[in-house]
Amino acid sequence: MKKTVEAMPNYAPAIEHETMDPIGHRIQAFAHSQGNKTALIDEKGAVTWAEMISRSNRIANRLREDGLQTGDTVAGLSENSAEYTMLYLGTLIAGGCMVPLSGMASGEALALMIEDCDTRFLFVSEKNLDLFNEINDRLTRVTPERRIGLDTRSVDSGMDISDWLGDTSDEVRPASVTLDDPFNIIYSSGTTGTPKGILHDYRFRQRQLVRLANYGLDGDCINLVSTPLYSNTTLVSALPTIYNGGTLILMGKFNALRFLELAQEHKVTHAMLVPVQYSRIMAEPDFDKFDLSSFKAKLCTSAPLRGSVIAEAMKRWPGNIREVYGxxxxxxxxxxxxxxxxxxxxxxxxxxxxxxxxxxxxxxxxxxxxxxxxxxxxxxxxxxxxxxxxxxxxxxxxxxxxxxxxxxxxxxxxxxxxxxxxxxxRRKDMIISGGFNIYAVDLEKVLLEHPAVADVAVIGIPSEHWGETPLGLVVRKPGMTDSEQSILDFANAKLGKTQRIAGVEFRDELPRSTIGKVLKRELREPYWAGQKK
Structure with a gap:
């Protein structure tokens, strides 16, 4: 794989006299300087820095014993956990390229990803066994003995990660890597065909690690991670926290009430959230009873955070908000x-x-x-x-x-x-009605001004007269009984003639990706079946 990476052009601007302190090298010192400090917390308990680095080094050494070379890929299919985080770090210490896979992908897409990334190692958690069993007979590159469980032996090799590690030493010998070596491959959230593998090298991550430290993701940071590790959204905050010696609290699955409980219990200082999580957390009936005074900053990415949500969070939730778009x-x-x-x-x-x-x-x-x-x-x-x-x-x-x-x-x-x-x-989501460009966000903003509207998505649907026309799909707040027509009339009274919405339809909820993006293509499909969009 290393040759493939070297053959790819590097489009990033050059930085004069650039140096690198690879994460696999840097974190070794923390085992001695703060070995008893908590590094990771998941639903099974806490892991100290000394324990985390020892385990990660053992994983690295075992991977190399199994033939891993610098630049080779290691794939993981797991929810957030301390063990999965240590696998990620161990892969990097060994000089490998981590490929975190989505447990929300279809079996077909997942099998294609595993084949596409050229991995010879696949680690699977117990919670993802059903999905793994659906695809394991389609995998040709990963041999059965290198299909290993993280917390289960119900895989082809019959081994969980502890069996696989055996008596492997935790000797400190991180691989030598360069700025051009591969760091990870993140697969896009495509729902048809093979999602694209986005290849990041050490140059990409090293520069990001340094920049994100400016947001307070340092050694004093206690970062509550509630989005999945296969998303770049998560890595943007989780990796700098580890790089600088902070603490990660890992949620295997997001739950708003549990988030608040963990934040209060562990005196959380930082969290990277997606917009829908802000709304769900602050909608918890007991939100204002929790002590969140330890928060220094909350980050937001994956989609724009609405101004009204920012206003509410700034008023009710201690700490600044840093929105990141990229x-x-x-x-x-x-x-x-x-x-x-x-x-x-x-x-x-x-x-x-x-x-x-x-x-x-x-x-x-x-x-x-x-x-x-x-x-x-x-x-x-x-x-x-x-x-x-x-x-x-x-x-x-x-x-x-x-x-x-x-x-x-x-x-x-x-x-x-x-x-x-x-x-x-999104360019592909822009509505062109009667030759006019209509931007859904403008219409959604007006619909959200209605007191009964909790969530909304505007999509373009076919129109014989206009080509396409806007339709508002609305989720009402609990207990609200306002009609579709009353909400439509409210919005159209505030919109220009070329923006007016053709109709409003109620939904119990809007389909979203695992990082909170509304799946507008899924919403449009029933209306455009058999037609071109």
């Missing part, structure tokens, strides 16, 4: 300091240090400030490319007049007079 691929990076910018809460902030944002039209021409177009960006952290997919990598590139490579986001947005970025819609 792609798993990198290249685009903005941040919003909510405490410092109370008039900009509907934006996703300004470009981070070392990044640049531009707006382009359909022909790839740059647009002036204030005009709406596709967001493109370049930053100090940029992926090496989509693994095995050179053409798809090339398709997302935009070259500036100065000859710099930018990544296309697929998001539509605009920059205001102060350089703050506003996201309006």
């Amino acid at each position: 792609l798993t691929e990198g290249g685009i990076s903005t941040t919003l300091d909510c405490a410092a910018n109370p008039t900009k809460w509907d934006s996703v902030g300004v470009p981070t240090e070392g990044s640049e944002i531009r707006i382009i039209d359909e022909d790839g021409k740059e647009l002036p400030q204030g005009e709406i177009g596709e967001i493109v960006g370049r930053a100090i952290s940029m992926m090496r490319g989509y693994y095995h997919r050179e053409q798809q990598t090339l398709d997302m590139l935009w070259t500036s007049p100065e000859g710099h490579t930018f990544y296309r986001s697929g998001d539509m947005g605009r920059l205001d007079e102060d350089g703050f970025l506003y996201i309006l819609d």
